[in-house]
Amino acid sequence: MTSSDGVVRPGGGASSPTGSIYDIGYRGYDGPRLGRRHAVAALFRHSLRSVFGIGRPARAKILPLVCLAIPALIATVVVGMTALAARVGAGEIGLLPGHAELVGVVSAFPTILVAAQAPELLGRDVRYRVLTLYFSRALLRVDYALSRLAALATAVAVVLLLPQVILSVGAILLTPDVSGALGRELAYWPAILGSTLVNAFVPAALALALASLIVRRAYATAAIFGVFIIPGIVAAIIVALDLGSASRQIVLLDIGAVLDGANAWFFGISATNETLAKTDVPTWEALVAAIVAGAGAAAVLVQRYRTVAA
Amino acid sequence: MILTIGAVTIRSLLSRRRSLLLALLALLPIAVALLVRLSGRVGPGLDAITDIVLDRLVVTTLVPLAALVFGTTALGAELDDGTAVFLLVKPIARWRIVAAKLAVAVTLTVLLTAPAALLAGAILLADGPGLAVPIGAAVGTAVGAATYATIFLALSLITTRALPVGLVYVLVWEGILAGLFEGTRVLSVRQYALGIAEAIGHPDNPDPSLLDGRTALLLAALAVGIAVAIAVRRLITFEIGEAD
Amino acid sequence: MTDRAERADRAERADRTERADRTERAGRTQSDRVRHDRPLWGPTTGTGPRPEPRPLSAGAAVEFQGVSRWYGNVVAVNDISFVLASGVTGLLGPNGAGKSTILHLLAGLLRPSDGVVAIRGGPAWRNPAIYREIGLVPERESVHPFLSGYEFALLNARLQALPRPEEAARRAIETVGLTDARDRPVATYSKGMRQRVKIAGALVHEPAILLLDEPFNGMDPRQRLQMMELFAQMAAEGRVILFSSHILEEVERLAQNVLVIVSGRLAAAGDFREIRRLMTDRPHTFTIRSSDDRRLAAALVGHPSVFGVELTDGRLAVRTSDYAGFARALPAIARSGGLSILELLPTDEDLESVFGYLVRR
Numbered sequence: 001m002t003s004s005d006g007v008v009r010p011g012g013g014a015s016s017p018t019g020s021i022y023d024i025g026y027r028g029y030d031g032p033r034l035g036r037r038h039a040v041a042a043l044f045r046h047s048l049r050s051v052f053g054i055g056r057p058a059r060a061k062i063l064p065l066v067c068l069a070i071p072a073l074i075a076t077v078v079v080g081m082t083a084l085a086a087r088v089g090a091g092e093i094g095l096l097p098g099h100a101e102l103v104g105v106v107s108a109f110p111t112i113l114v115a116a117q118a119p120e121l122l123g124r125d126v127r128y129r130v131l132t133l134y135f136s137r138a139l140l141r142v143d144y145a146l147s148r149l150a151a152l153a154t155a156v157a158v159v160l161l162l163p164q165v166i167l168s169v170g171a172i173l174l175t176p177d178v179s180g181a182l183g184r185e186l187a188y189w190p191a192i193l194g195s196t197l198v199n200a201f202v203p204a205a206l207a208l209a210l211a212s213l214i215v216r217r218a219y220a221t222a223a224i225f226g227v228f229i230i231p232g233i234v235a236a237i238i239v240a241l242d243l244g245s246a247s248r249q250i251v252l253l254d255i256g257a258v259l260d261g262a263n264a265w266f267f268g269i270s271a272t273n274e275t276l277a278k279t280d281v282p283t284w285e286a287l288v289a290a291i292v293a294g295a296g297a298a299a300v301l302v303q304r305y306r307t308v309a310a
Numbered sequence: 311m312i313l314t315i316g317a318v319t320i321r322s323l324l325s326r327r328r329s330l331l332l333a334l335l336a337l338l339p340i341a342v343a344l345l346v347r348l349s350g351r352v353g354p355g356l357d358a359i360t361d362i363v364l365d366r367l368v369v370t371t372l373v374p375l376a377a378l379v380f381g382t383t384a385l386g387a388e389l390d391d392g393t394a395v396f397l398l399v400k401p402i403a404r405w406r407i408v409a410a411k412l413a414v415a416v417t418l419t420v421l422l423t424a425p426a427a428l429l430a431g432a433i434l435l436a437d438g439p440g441l442a443v444p445i446g447a448a449v450g451t452a453v454g455a456a457t458y459a460t461i462f463l464a465l466s467l468i469t470t471r472a473l474p475v476g477l478v479y480v481l482v483w484e485g486i487l488a489g490l491f492e493g494t495r496v497l498s499v500r501q502y503a504l505g506i507a508e509a510i511g512h513p514d515n516p517d518p519s520l521l522d523g524r525t526a527l528l529l530a531a532l533a534v535g536i537a538v539a540i541a542v543r544r545l546i547t548f549e550i551g552e553a554d
Numbered sequence: 555m556t557d558r559a560e561r562a563d564r565a566e567r568a569d570r571t572e573r574a575d576r577t578e579r580a581g582r583t584q585s586d587r588v589r590h591d592r593p594l595w596g597p598t599t600g601t602g603p604r605p606e607p608r609p610l611s612a613g614a615a616v617e618f619q620g621v622s623r624w625y626g627n628v629v630a631v632n633d634i635s636f637v638l639a640s641g642v643t644g645l646l647g648p649n650g651a652g653k654s655t656i657l658h659l660l661a662g663l664l665r666p667s668d669g670v671v672a673i674r675g676g677p678a679w680r681n682p683a684i685y686r687e688i689g690l691v692p693e694r695e696s697v698h699p700f701l702s703g704y705e706f707a708l709l710n711a712r713l714q715a716l717p718r719p720e721e722a723a724r725r726a727i728e729t730v731g732l733t734d735a736r737d738r739p740v741a742t743y744s745k746g747m748r749q750r751v752k753i754a755g756a757l758v759h760e761p762a763i764l765l766l767d768e769p770f771n772g773m774d775p776r777q778r779l780q781m782m783e784l785f786a787q788m789a790a791e792g793r794v795i796l797f798s799s800h801i802l803e804e805v806e807r808l809a810q811n812v813l814v815i816v817s818g819r820l821a822a823a824g825d826f827r828e829i830r831r832l833m834t835d836r837p838h839t840f841t842i843r844s845s846d847d848r849r850l851a852a853a854l855v856g857h858p859s860v861f862g863v864e865l866t867d868g869r870l871a872v873r874t875s876d877y878a879g880f881a882r883a884l885p886a887i888a889r890s891g892g893l894s895i896l897e898l899l900p901t902d903e904d905l906e907s908v909f910g911y912l913v914r915r
């Protein structure tokens with residue numbers, strides 16, 4: 001035994017040294033263990049908080065909050081202008097975006113959010129080599145990938161839904177006929193939800209797939225940005241060239257156009273995206289392309305994390 | 311000294327895979343231009359397409375993207391992963407360090423974008439009135455590239471999140487807001503580039519919605535000057551991140 | 555007693571008397587001094603709680619004067635002053651004590667929130683000229699992984715504007731023993747090799763001042779010995795070497811002086827044996843082997859300076875509060891009892907005990 005001042009006092013005589021170990025507090029854990037589902041849920045919650053910078057220093061909150069605030073602001077302005085027009089008696093302003101058009105107007109912000117945050121979500125774990133810690137728990141590799149994806153998609157969904165909610169609430173509050181307005185707004189919501197689902201899942205999946213392939217965060221962000229924007233410009237040019245109906249399919253490489261087309265399909269309108277409108281590509285094709293792109297990206301993400309060295 | 315620093319910076323920026331990808335990116339406008347020519351499109355449609363290629367593709371997208379990548383990582387990557395310390399504990403004036411990094415960032419960005427603008431423009435307007443427009447495009451692109459790269463380099467010394475911040479600047483400011491109000495033209499690097507290109511490409515009847523060429527050049531120089539001053543100042547007073 | 559034992563005894567006595575005198579002298583100033591919960595100032599610095607701002611010591615290579623560094627509410631370095639002369643000084647302290655902060659302050663990589671950090675009389679902060687004289691080997695920072703060892707040393711040599719950089723680089727690589735691996739990229743190096751290549755980079759311009767942050771991290775014993783010999787040799791040439799460590803054995807073996815940092819404060823400075831002797835509030839322990847331990851124990855217990863005696867393992871362990879008194883009394887006690895002292899060892903004068911006392915204050 002060793003007492004605190006370092007003097008050794010043996011328990012027995014000088015001829016038979018004894019020793020004992022005292023249980024000073026370390027205990028194994030015998031209690032209930034939450035399983036895989038809880039691990040996934042915990043990672044999901046943590047990732048979602050991380051995307052919005054909650055639990056991180058203030059600097060990390062700026063960008064996600066900007067992405068959240070500006071679309072909301074735009075929606076508020078629309079509501080305000082509608083109210084103003086009603087007050088002035090000018091009737092509806094046709095140019096103001098409704099639920100369907102709003103998605104297109106704020107489309108830059110999901111892009112910014114995923115381009116900035118997807119590398120953040122994945123890059124830190126790879127860089128500091130903590131993946132082993134994750135995978136030595138109940139969490140499977142595929143769980144990690146999908147959980148991160150679900151969180152980022154949810155975050156984008158929040159960014160997209162908030163302005164829609166504001167529009168709906170505004171529309172309900174502005175008219176004297178509340179129940180009628182409520183009914184009208186509710187009719188929109190299946191389309192809103194469907195469109196939001198696609199418009200959140202696909203960018204998140206694509207961004208995460210790219211982020212999983214490019215470790216350096218700066219380069220990943222630039223790559224995501226490039227992939228989202230450059231094909232669109234090229235597609236616009238090729239479509240403008242009018243090289244034939246086959247070439248029109250090139251528009252399906254433009255993520256912005258595809259997402260807009262999917263959105264249009266949900267709302268039953270025609271595409272608002274310039275490039276898409278010029279081609280005759282039906283909106284359901286755009287929806288299918290979007291789903292395929294999203295699923296493919298998710299598959300790449302999962303496969304990447306199946307094989308990445310922990 | 312500047313060459314030494316520059317050489318290491320280039321080596322760290324351009325790995326083989328990265329160089330390949332960037333080369334492909336630089337060839338993209340040229341490939342598109344060739345495609346357009348092969349399609350035989352002429353007339354006003356061609357002008358519209360040329361506009362899309364040179365303005366939207368090169369100046370608005372490729373140049374800021376390339377400048378973001380090279381500008382924020384030329385110095386920023388080293389500050390981030392700690393290898394900058396070995397550079398900082400040397401008896402070299404801080405402005406020289408900034409100059410070296412800047413030279414690399416600007417050169418790489420310009421090399422990636424200006425020739426692409428020149429060639430794409432030349433191909434598109436091959437039977438047009440001379441090379442004024444392509445040359446204008448190339449020069450405007452080069453000035454824009456240099457300005458962006460310098461600004462982003464200075465940004466990398468101000469924040470560790472220089473790339474997202476730069477992204478927000480490019481997408482939100484230059485993409486949306488600067489287009490809305492005319493007065494903000496003076497604060498947009500894209501407008502500097504376009505103004506210079508216009509001044510060289512159409513010296514007789516420049517587009518009035520764009521900045522006048524001389525003004526654009528002046529503003530670009532001013533932006534570069536301010537950015538360099540900020541960068542040098544930040545490097546002089548640089549403090550290492552929190553140790554334990 | 556035998557002749558030999560008598561001579562040994564006398565020599566011991568003389569030695570003990572001398573040390574006792576010294577301790578007494580120190581003890582006298584000790585009693586004038588303030589209580590022991592203030593930081594102790596070793597022989598290399600002034601005494602007293604806070605020195606007035608003095609003009610910087612002329613010609614001193616490295617000087618800290620009342621330096622503090624805080625981050626918001628966290629004080630990383632708290633009013634530290636010292637002067638380094640040529641030789642090897644160990645910067646010792648638990649993790650998080652502020653050792654890296656001190657080294658970064660010395661290297662001009664951090665601005666002191668208060669006080670003056672002086673290298674050869676000039677400030678360390680915002681003064682790139684000092685880097686001609688300083689070599690820094692940081693702990694965490696890594697080398698560009700794509701460079702080979704030689705290329706890294708060469709890069710450092712070129713950045714130092716040396717007239718013949720290739721030669722300097724080659725020499726530095728050889729000095730740290732990386733000649734065989736010098737053309738391989740640093741990414742393929744083991745941790746010890748990476749440490750050594752960083753040292754090579756810092757040695758390339760043969761600096762007068764060398765600052766090392768946990769330099770022996772990851773080195774195997776043989777490499778460590780080689781590096782220690784290198785530093786000892788450099789110190790003998792007149793250079794100032796400051797290295798930080800939390801491994802007492804390294805500091806004990808290599809450093810001539812120590813600076814003990816605990817929670818950002820300078821807890822002690824100087825030769826660690828002297829520091830030990832200044833701690834008279836801690837009982838000293840000795841291990842004695844004599845011709846008859848039991849009788850010696852009985853005799854010692856009677857003496858006022860002894861307050862603990864223990865027979866263990868064929869040895870006698872004695873605890874005493876009065877170092878000097880005991881040192882004088884022991885030979886007399888032994889002689890009057892007709893005993894011979896065969897071995898007398900202080901057991902807690904090693905750095906570990908000193909360090910333990912300082913940390914546990």
